[in-house]
Amino acid sequence: GAVVSQHPSRVICKSGTSVKIECRSLDFQATTMFWYRQFPKQSLMLMATSNEGSKATYEQGVEKDKFLINHASLTLSTLTVTSAHPEDSSFYICSARGTLAGSNYGYTFGSGTRLTVV
């Protein structure tokens, strides 16, 4: 089946630094990648959608200059949290949509990244 590998699973960084989170589709081509954010005891909120080779589309209220998304290949998308602050501490999850051998693999989620900014 379709697998999305997300790294790192946990990261602690100092306020003002940048953090990069990677999502890789291991056995299918991820034509579209979604990035979600989940606050404690809340649902997943979509931050942005990226299509391979195109600029990401950000949801209302999400700062595109703070959350940089790159989807340069069909198997890799990255989310960089720039100049992180404690309020950016959250659980970030990627989801990939793509195809393999002509079949629609739907949506496959990564295992998430717990970001703590101190």
Next chain:
Amino acid sequence: AQSVTQLGSHVSVSEGALVLLRCNYSSSVPPYLFWYVQYPNQGLQLLLKYTSAATLVKGINGFEAEFKKSETSFHLTKPSAHMSDAAEYFCAVSDRFGYQKVTFGTGTKLQVIP
């Protein structure tokens, strides 16, 4: 626009009892519907999905859900709860063609009492 409403943020059942987690959806186009499970500090795992084939969908770990268009519902059930079922469950909706983003419900935390 699409949305899902999960009734009950917390549900408690005894071990061996029926599990029923409710989800109602709203969609202007024929939907894809999903149930995901999330264990603490982990990502989401797909339990099952409805993609316009059979209205009764069987998933992993003994869960199943029935798509009822007349009631705009997609409730998740399991005949007999196990301690390992304790987790948070999210209902989600997307358009049938996968063009739109997946919209999640607010989640239901399932507690299983021994």
